[in-house]
Amino acid sequence: MIELQNVTKIYPNGVRALNNVSLSVPRGDFVFLVGPSGAGKSTFLRLLFREELPTEGHLIIDGKDVSDMPESRVPFLRRNMGIVLQDFQLLQRRTVSENVAFGLRVLGTPDNIIQARVQEALEQVGLSHKRRMFPDELSGGEQQRVCIARALVNNPLILITDEPTGNLDPMISYEIMQLFLEINSRGTTIIMATHNHNLVNKLRKRVVALVEGRIIKDEPGGTYAYE
Amino acid sequence: MLASLSFFLTEAVTSCRRAGLMTFITVSTIAVTLLLMGTFLLAATTTEGFLHRLQQESLVTAFLAPEASHADVNALKLRLTEFEEVERAEIVWPEAALRELFSDASDRDLLQIGLASESNPLPPTIRIKMRGSHDLQPLLTKLKGLSPIESVSYGEDAYRQFQGLSELIWLGSMLVILLLGLASLFIVYNTVRLTLYMRREEIVIMKLVGATNWFIRWPFVIEGVIQGIAGAILASLMLFLSYQFILARLAVLVPFFAIQVGFGYLLKLSVKLTMMGIVLGISGSLLSLRDLNSFCREPS
Numbered sequence: 390m391i392e393l394q395n396v397t398k399i400y401p402n403g404v405r406a407l408n409n410v411s412l413s414v415p416r417g418d419f420v421f422l423v424g425p426s427g428a429g430k431s432t433f434l435r436l437l438f439r440e441e442l443p444t445e446g447h448l449i450i451d452g453k454d455v456s457d458m459p460e461s462r463v464p465f466l467r468r469n470m471g472i473v474l475q476d477f478q479l480l481q482r483r484t485v486s487e488n489v490a491f492g493l494r495v496l497g498t499p500d501n502i503i504q505a506r507v508q509e510a511l512e513q514v515g516l517s518h519k520r521r522m523f524p525d526e527l528s529g530g531e532q533q534r535v536c537i538a539r540a541l542v543n544n545p546l547i548l549i550t551d552e553p554t555g556n557l558d559p560m561i562s563y564e565i566m567q568l569f570l571e572i573n574s575r576g577t578t579i580i581m582a583t584h585n586h587n588l589v590n591k592l593r594k595r596v597v598a599l600v601e602g603r604i605i606k607d608e609p610g611g612t613y614a615y616e
Numbered sequence: 617m618l619a620s621l622s623f624f625l626t627e628a629v630t631s632c633r634r635a636g637l638m639t640f641i642t643v644s645t646i647a648v649t650l651l652l653m654g655t656f657l658l659a660a661t662t663t664e665g666f667l668h669r670l671q672q673e674s675l676v677t678a679f680l681a682p683e684a685s686h687a688d689v690n691a692l693k694l695r696l697t698e699f700e701e702v703e704r705a706e707i708v709w710p711e712a713a714l715r716e717l718f719s720d721a722s723d724r725d726l727l728q729i730g731l732a733s734e735s736n737p738l739p740p741t742i743r744i745k746m747r748g749s750h751d752l753q754p755l756l757t758k759l760k761g762l763s764p765i766e767s768v769s770y771g772e773d774a775y776r777q778f779q780g781l782s783e784l785i786w787l788g789s790m791l792v793i794l795l796l797g798l799a800s801l802f803i804v805y806n807t808v809r810l811t812l813y814m815r816r817e818e819i820v821i822m823k824l825v826g827a828t829n830w831f832i833r834w835p836f837v838i839e840g841v842i843q844g845i846a847g848a849i850l851a852s853l854m855l856f857l858s859y860q861f862i863l864a865r866l867a868v869l870v871p872f873f874a875i876q877v878g879f880g881y882l883l884k885l886s887v888k889l890t891m892m893g894i895v896l897g898i899s900g901s902l903l904s905l906r907d908l909n910s911f912c913r914e915p916s
Contacts, residue, residue, distance in 0.1 A: 438824075460909055461828070461829075464823070464826045464827060464828045464829075464831075465826065466826075467823075467824065467825065467826040468825075468826035472824050472825070478817075478820075478821050478824065479821070480818055480821055482634075482818075491821075491822070491825055492825045492826070494620075494623055495822070495825060495826050495827040495828070495831055496826075497620040539825065543826075
């Protein structure tokens, strides 16, 4: 599903964020990406959804080399992905259902189909009763769930998340994680960058540890420890 | 496709309402630009219309050789009436010309002396009235070299001055239109760019969920069209009203310049202004949105 082949990323200021990283993630895997701040986790994820280009190496997603992909094709790549970030990134002037619907609007999906799929996605995250509310009327956990609903509404192959529980309390974090596990159980590949060692240790999924741009650990059923 | 179009339209209208002040600035800028463009175009057309009327109503006078015989003069008149440009031709014999020259009561004595004299210095002339739809120049070319015509007069000084004025107005109009267009484009570009920065976060999120650049652009382009049309309607209304007012004043101050372009022309001008407004609106938007990828990567 996802394959990094000797990927190096060097930013214009000379910072080597990733150093000759090779990794393979089969379909349906759940991968925790751990490591200290500045290890390259965010860069890793940004490469996956083509926010950044690798300086060297290749990145293959679902059989396509995205490192060679023209800029005009990037939106179509992202439509097969769900992206959930720490800072929620919701459209503040739109309601919950409009935010979730947006993932389908960009595809030109007819209104009746959008309504049905949005309802389904909101029910999945337990927020269908708040469809008409605006993001600033929701709690942090609820906003994150809206992001997850938006990420799921297209039935993505891959869910990329960067610190999804970073701004949330432990109880809410646990609920969010249960949601991710449920999504993963239905076959969606999940790559999650996180500092939440409690959750990583509890869930015992595959753990890939990055330190100074290199993979130092790749352990199925692993723990957070990487030193 | 229809679902997307409906979405873009809704987004464009919502954006116009939300950024009310920006919309007002853009529409006003376009309206003022188009009003000035329209004014210059109208002035140029009106002057040209006056010139054409001047040409139509002017009498062309052919001065004949003093020794020309009656038979030659009559033959010439017959020939001239056959020209398609000529509506009628009237012979003015030297005696009649003298009577016209000294028509005032105080010149009676001079008239008597002239009539009594054997040598009347005034030559025979033929006054030619042109048909309305024809230009002057072809007729002048035909008259040249026709015997016994020695010279032709058609009020050329006044005609040339107005022709020069007309050309100047057209040239000036084109220059003004170009400069105004560029200035207006620049202002529209800046207001769209400002709106873009205001909505930057929204655009970044749109790209994150897989919106193409054109999906993001279309609402802005449609917004540009709406603003262009609104500006054109405003400009056309102001132009219509002020044109009627100015013509009414001109009719009193300069009666001979009583030229009015028809309603049909004014309507066509409105359509042209609307097209220009749409072009301005779209161009400003497209220029502003030409590199969305770099825009999204700019540090906030």
